[in-house]
Amino acid sequence: MTNRISQKLQEDKKLLSIYFTAGYPSLNDTVSVIEGLEKNGVDMIEIGLPFSDPLADGPTIQESSTKALKNGMTTEVLFNQLKDIRKTVSIPLIIMGYFNPMLQYGVEAFCQKCQEIGIDGLIIPDLPVDVYNEEYKSIFEKHGLVNVFLITPQTSDERIRFIDSVSNGFIYMVSSASVTGAKSGFGDEQTQYFDRIAAMELKNPQIVGFGISNKETFIAATEKAKGAIIGSAFIKHLTAFGADKFDTFVNNIR
């Protein structure tokens, strides 16, 4: 499958991926955030579809989600905002969101819309790999979407191998047992975990997320892995500086 994600993963560099919540800080910031991030050399973007009950997220992303929903963000609004995004943006775009809003939109309709817009993949933390495999895999594939699964330091080798076999893009390595934005910095436990995964020589490259906020943690996370994802730290930047000045943020990371 030639998908923008697969192509990007072949580039000979460590990838910087940024997560932000669609419709935050203001409803219509979504497109300018994406364009601004690409201009500043970000490799990939996760567009957060906000949910009322984001179980796997810490306070920063909870608050940005609540605000985005208050601003009027919905699945339909997001798709409308992104309608012409491929006229200006060429890096891989991934939608990250919880399963219920997709289920209400209709999974097939959701995937089809993603394909029309030029979305390359989805990250759905609460859609378990076995349910995906049995019920939704063929729909995702039909619409050319990469589905990205999470692993954590607690995930067994056996399950990691299974997730690797089902994945067709990259594996999202959650750096520690935590919700987003909970910890900063890595300890021995993370180093051992990064080493363990590297030694498994998985078919899919790994991108590390959770707990990455600056140059130091970006370098540590990507020593073995292909790239890293920054979420809460970028949301904090948006909160403090608004949706148009990203050069210092990105330059401080690499």
Added chain:
Amino acid sequence: MSYNADSRGYYGEFGGAFIPEMLYPNCEELRQNYVQVMQEDFFKKEFQQLLKDYVGRPTPLYFAERLSNKYNTKIYLKREDLCHTGAHKVNNTIGQILMAKRLGKNRIIAETGAGQHGVATATVCALMGLECVVYMGEIDIERQAPNVARMKMLGAEVRPAKSGSRTLKDATNEAIRDWINNPVDTHYIIGSVVGPHPYPDMVARFQSVISEEIKWQLKEKEGKENPDYVVACVGGGSNAAGAYYHFLDNPKVGIIAVEAAGKGIDSGESAATSALGKVGIIHGSKTLLMQTTDGQITEPYSISAGLDYPGVGPMHAHLFKSGRGEFISITDVDAMKAGLELSKLEGIIPAIESSHAFAILETRKFESDDVVVINLSGRGDKDLNTYIDYFKL
């Protein structure tokens, strides 16, 4: 058709475990162990001993004569209100604390709305000497001050849930986040038949002692094990699941589930999930839940905090969808009236949750020789302030 969970935790199309990978090891450890542990002789003995000596089981099955005369049918009350801590919730927390100990956990977390489940959890943690953290919505902490004080006296830490709408669903989110952050030493005691597999089935099994007792108690009193109807209120659905459990596969036993209509189904302030909900995912379970067309979970309303949950357990979603259960919703006004009536006719002040179950007697007619068992899930002490305000007592 089966009305119990299959091995993957599905009740028909409902249930399962829609959880982020961070929770997979926690739920998987439970899933692999819960059935086997519950069948161990030692576990069963300890569970039954505590239910008897500590909770005060068996709870009476009481023939409510004056109530029966008024409604011209035979009404029995299953007196869960007489359990230690004042409601059925403790049946589950006793079971789960033993499970947690058996799995080597030393820290307990729980969510609570009105505080009943929080108190029942803090109680068993005190009993076993385990650390206890209870998440409770900031708004509920203000509304339910006496239960907050009880939990503190019992040695629990009450942590305010400050996200979202700051009520039960958000307390549940916070408890789940805590569990993600503490995957090894912590057990999460969920308070109802909700959440990811294996919780709905595990909690239903612990609560099934209710219908197990109804069977032999009814045999003693009526010469037959099976009532014509079992009636229970449904928040998440744990007292109902326990009261129905051993009757689910007998189509001759009518199952009546009573939900909270709040200010009326169409008022926008209601918690009648079967009437207002659509299939979706809440707290890791595929079930009926109240949500916007866009799939955002909405805030329910009921005068009784214990019924104030936007979802319903997957067992009940299946009972509704399959037609096995008859679902009735009752407004605040009718529930309060029924609570007052039970107090005056039988000398029993019910929890407002339980009052909902009694309120169906005004409209749902039974034959004069029908045997109707109503699960009296809790006592009204915790609701005295609400009763006082409402009736200007």
